[in-house]
Amino acid sequence: MNDLSLTVTILxxxxxxxxWVMVFSVVxxxxxxxxxxxxxxxxxxxxxxxxxxxxxxxxxxxAKVQARQLVVTEGPLAGTTxxxxxxxxxxxxxxxxxxxxxxxxxxxxxxxxxxxxxRWFIEDLGSTNGTFLGGTQLTRALPVELGVPVxxxxxxxxxxx
Amino acid sequence: xxxxxxxxKPRRNIELLLLVLALIVGITANALVNLNLGKTFDNDFYTxxxxxxxxxxxxxxxxxxxxxxxxxxILPVVVALNGIGLAVIHRLDxxxxxxxxxxxxxxxxxxxxxxxxxxxxxxxxxILRRYTYISLALSVILLLMPLVPGLxxxxxxxATVWIKLGxxxxxxxxxAKITLAIFFxxxxxxNRDLILLAGRKIGPLQLPRVKDLAPMIxxxxxxxxxxxxxxxxxxxxxxxxxxxxxIYVATSRISWIFIGLVLIAVGGFAAYQIFPxxxxxxxxxxxxxxxxxxxxxxxxxxxxxxxxxxxxGGLIGTGFGQGSPQTVPLANSDMIIASIGEExxxxxxxxxxxxxxxxxxxxxxxxxxxxxxxxxxxxxxLAFAVALQCFVIIGGVTxxxxxTGLTTPFLAAGGSSLLANWIIVALILKISDAARRPINVSxxxxxxxxxxxxxx
Numbered sequence: 050m051n052d053l054s055l056t057v058t059i060l061x062x063x064x065x066x067x068x069w070v071m072v073f074s075v076v077x078x079x080x081x082x083x084x085x086x087x088x089x090x091x092x093x094x095x096x097x098x099x100x101x102x103x104x105x106x107x108x109x110x111x112a113k114v115q116a117r118q119l120v121v122t123e124g125p126l127a128g129t130t131x132x133x134x135x136x137x138x139x140x141x142x143x144x145x146x147x148x149x150x151x152x153x154x155x156x157x158x159x160x161x162x163x164x165x166x167x168r169w170f171i172e173d174l175g176s177t178n179g180t181f182l183g184g185t186q187l188t189r190a191l192p193v194e195l196g197v198p199v200x201x202x203x204x205x206x207x208x209x210x
Numbered sequence: 211x212x213x214x215x216x217x218x219k220p221r222r223n224i225e226l227l228l229l230v231l232a233l234i235v236g237i238t239a240n241a242l243v244n245l246n247l248g249k250t251f252d253n254d255f256y257t258x259x260x261x262x263x264x265x266x267x268x269x270x271x272x273x274x275x276x277x278x279x280x281x282x283x284i285l286p287v288v289v290a291l292n293g294i295g296l297a298v299i300h301r302l303d304x305x306x307x308x309x310x311x312x313x314x315x316x317x318x319x320x321x322x323x324x325x326x327x328x329x330x331x332x333x334x335x336x337i338l339r340r341y342t343y344i345s346l347a348l349s350v351i352l353l354l355m356p357l358v359p360g361l362x363x364x365x366x367x368x369a370t371v372w373i374k375l376g377x378x379x380x381x382x383x384x385x386a387k388i389t390l391a392i393f394f395x396x397x398x399x400x401n402r403d404l405i406l407l408a409g410r411k412i413g414p415l416q417l418p419r420v421k422d423l424a425p426m427i428x429x430x431x432x433x434x435x436x437x438x439x440x441x442x443x444x445x446x447x448x449x450x451x452x453x454x455x456x457i458y459v460a461t462s463r464i465s466w467i468f469i470g471l472v473l474i475a476v477g478g479f480a481a482y483q484i485f486p487x488x489x490x491x492x493x494x495x496x497x498x499x500x501x502x503x504x505x506x507x508x509x510x511x512x513x514x515x516x517x518x519x520x521x522x523g524g525l526i527g528t529g530f531g532q533g534s535p536q537t538v539p540l541a542n543s544d545m546i547i548a549s550i551g552e553e554x555x556x557x558x559x560x561x562x563x564x565x566x567x568x569x570x571x572x573x574x575x576x577x578x579x580x581x582x583x584x585x586x587x588x589x590x591x592l593a594f595a596v597a598l599q600c601f602v603i604i605g606g607v608t609x610x611x612x613x614t615g616l617t618t619p620f621l622a623a624g625g626s627s628l629l630a631n632w633i634i635v636a637l638i639l640k641i642s643d644a645a646r647r648p649i650n651v652s653x654x655x656x657x658x659x660x661x662x663x664x665x666x
Contacts, residue, residue, distance in 0.1 A: 057245075057246060057529060057532075058529070060242055060245070060246075060529075061242075061526070061527070061529035061530075061532075062526070063238075064238055064239065064242055064530070064554070064558075065526060065527070065554065065555070065557050065558050065561070067234065067235055067238060068235060068290075068294075068554075068558060068561035068562075069557075069561050070231070071228075071231050071232060071235050071286075071290055071561070071565070072561050072564045072565060072568070074227075074228055074231055075228060075283045075286065075287060075565075075568050076568070078221075078224050078228055078282060078283050079283055079568075079572070136407060137403050137406075137407070139403050139404070139407075145404055158400060158401075158404075161403055163403075172583070174400045175339060175340075175400055189581045189582050190581070190582075190583075
């Protein structure tokens with residue numbers, strides 16, 4: 050009887066230890082994610098990281114000249130320019146869009162142009178005909194460099210300094 | 211909406227290793243229950259061990275094939291929680307003569323099958339964005355189902371949230387939390403700018419236009435409707451919290467949190483005044499140890515018994531089968547946390563809470579890593595739904611907040627909850643796969659291997 054209760058006690062503690070082993074193993078497995086490791090970076094790499102791993106910096110070359118204007122180069126609205134401020138721009142046929150495209154091939158809320166850091170990004174908002182950045186269709190938000198054409202339906206826009 | 215980059219590595223072998231550990235936890239728990247309660251290790255036990263192993267491996271292999279870069283720790287954590295839940299339910303069955311354990315095994319199988327199906331069918335989580343408004347309609351239908359005569363299972367423990375499907379009962383509200391999260395994510399990711407920029411500004415608050423908010427108001431009314439017509443405070447709190455967090459994450463405006471808190475305060479006070487079942491919940495919470503409330507029908511007997519049980523367990527618990535958690539009403543569903551607290555003690559309970567915290571943290575991590583706004587919002591919403599459920603039910607059992615009937619994810623006996631939570635896990639795994647999969651980040655070559663599905 051005494052033997053049995055001893056076994057039960059050992060097993061009782063054993064199970065608690067086992068549960069914590071589980072917890073700590075999981076934490077150990079995600080250690081790589083928690084530590085600000087070699088490549089697990091948040092935003093821009095620090096100067097020290099940049100020195101040690103130059104490949105980190107190359108990924109995002111800082112735009113030297115900032116975009117100030119949005120110009121419509123093709124389509125029904127060709128020639129229209131829009132001053133860029135710090136706020137996101139909604140492109141589409143809907144009346145509430147910042148730039149209302151009178152383009153039959155554009156969706157109501159077609160795409161969104163938004164600033165992040167010194168650069169502008171374009172993101173498709175689930176349009177029917179898609180948004181093309183320099184000839185390739187967008188599947189996620191991508192940075193728009195100066196002078197690169199963005200095609201929405203029959204409209205083409207560009208960022209200018 | 212920030213973004214994190216990590217080294218892309220599948221890390222499926224680490225998952226397998228942790229999965230083995232998780233299975234050891236689950237199977238040891240079951241074995242200890244049998245051992246301590248003098249049950250023989252019959253065929254049932256061995257079948258269950260094999261079933262649990264096969265089910266976990268099925269998910270693991272699906273991940274290897276369909277979501278190679280998915281987060282490696284989510285599945286083991288969930289399997290461990292599910293295994294512990296099955297053991298505790300089995301332990302309560304032995305002393306109470308119930309058969310909840312059998313049903314729970316059946317539902318675990320079904321839920322894992324559903325999760326595997328989601329991993330196979332949903333090629334890319336962004337497909338779900340196409341179903342934004344269908345999800346809203348589906349949520350409303352699911353929430354209305356328990357009120358339809360003939361389909362409704364009637365009033366169960368004071369709430370009308372169940373439907374009858376042949377021999378089974380089902381809680382459609384559990385599935386509604388997934389469809390609502392999909393709707394919020396889809397809607398907010400495409401209308402974020404409108405909500406942010408259009409509309410009048412009053413003082414420091416930017417008020418969105420009514421027409422931009424109309425679908426949100428439908429969703430909010432649905433959550434209030436749940437409270438009014440189905441008497442389900444917990445689910446109502448869950449929907450409202452989900453709604454608030456997702457709109458906050460989408461717009462990063464702290465004013466939404468203030469507006470939400472004010473609405474909760476006003477709504478809570480109004481509900482306290484208007485609905486007797488809400489008032490009773492709060493009275494029972496404040497005066498839990500008052501003999502008048504312990505004895506009353508729908509009184510604090512349940513909470514107080516749970517607290518006594520946890521006190522009996524103390525720091526390290528009585529050990530499986532050594533306490534008497536079966537004296538608590540609904541010990542295997544609403545009060546399963548009290549059962550764990552009694553038999554595994556504070557140490558064991560904290561391990562369980564840590565597992566939940568890890569699970570939720572991995573959900574948020576997937577949201578940080580993924581590249582599209584829809585995926586970010588969906589992952590945050592789903593992970594937060596799990597977190598809020600844990601908070602509401604564990605807080606309720608420990609008398610931090612009034613006890614409301616939400617289920618403890620993966621632990622509590624209840625098929626609908628298990629099914630919904632496994633589907634949530636499958637979706638988070640898919641999103642984390644998209645987040646961790648390597649792509650060519652440079653802007654010159656946006657043609658990535660990521661383009662199996664075009665954003666609709």
